[in-house]
Ligand SMILES: Nc1ncnc2c1ncn2[C@@H]1O[C@H](COP(=O)(O)OP(=O)(O)O)[C@@H](O)[C@H]1O
């Protein structure tokens with residue numbers, strides 16, 4: 001742990017100066033489908049997927065000095081101290097070369113949340129919350145077959161308890177700030193992704209042309225039309241322009257609100 005230098009937000013690779021990395025937290029119970037949907041989001045929307053659990057498991061494998069502690073915590077379904085997980089996340093962000101991140105399975109408790117915001121000064125764009133019943137999650141975890149030490153019924157029950165007691169309050173915190181985008185994760189994988197796509201392409205989340213420039217852009221398309229109409233109708237510029245504006249105004253408003 002001591003070998004990882006303290007990284008600040010300035011160290012994280014961003015596409016342009018003074019621009020904060022865009023972070024989406026992906027939360028939900030164990031087995032709700034976070035990892036599965038993150039893979040789809042990466043493919044369609046160009047994010048880098050950072051799974052806190054995967055980073056911790058890689059840290060165990062690397063033989064780091066924290067390995068045994070992390071392994072014991074995961075076996076017990078407990079939450080690893082924030083300091084460890086945040087350093088792994090920061091290092092992965094720095095090495096990615098991207099500026100858009102899906103942070104999956106983090107923050108898992110209030111300590112994770114507050115420490116991340118304090119250290120990185122990053123607040124998430126939004127929180128993608130996969131809502132699923134325990135019964136369905138248990139079935140999925142027992143059938144996951146990835147050889148995970150924590151996918152046994154005893155540890156699964158402990159993870160559910162930690163999720164209810166520590167992770168749900170974090171989701172509630174972001175909900176009170178209007179940041180939660182809730183997805184019904186009990187549906188089949190394709191249907192869940194359809195709902196996810198709606199979130200990522202909605203006009204509130206999309207990074208695109210903002211309203212005012214868009215209005216000017218659309219309006220400017222009408223200027224050549226005014227001259228064509230004027231020639232055809234041989235009437236004054238003012239006359240044609242006022243006609244056009246009156247007729248086109250509702251259309252322009254519609255275009256400007258449409259994504
Ligand atoms: N919508 C779904 N319906 C059925 N099975 C799913 C669905 N989403 C994921 N799974 C399966 O459930 C298991 C857990 O999914 P995973 O994405 O690893 O969950 P998480 O990252 O939230 O723990 C995997 O075996 C995965 O293939």
Ligand SMILES: Nc1ccn([C@@H]2O[C@H](COP(=O)(O)OP(=O)(O)O)[C@@H](O)[C@H]2O)c(=O)n1
Nearest residue numbers: 030031052053074077078079080105106108
């Ligand atoms: N922020 C995090 C994320 C995971 N973890 C640990 O890693 C385990 C597995 O997390 P995960 O996100 O890979 O898997 P799921 O429990 O979501 O299926 C958790 O049960 C915790 O023990 C943690 O301590 N802190």
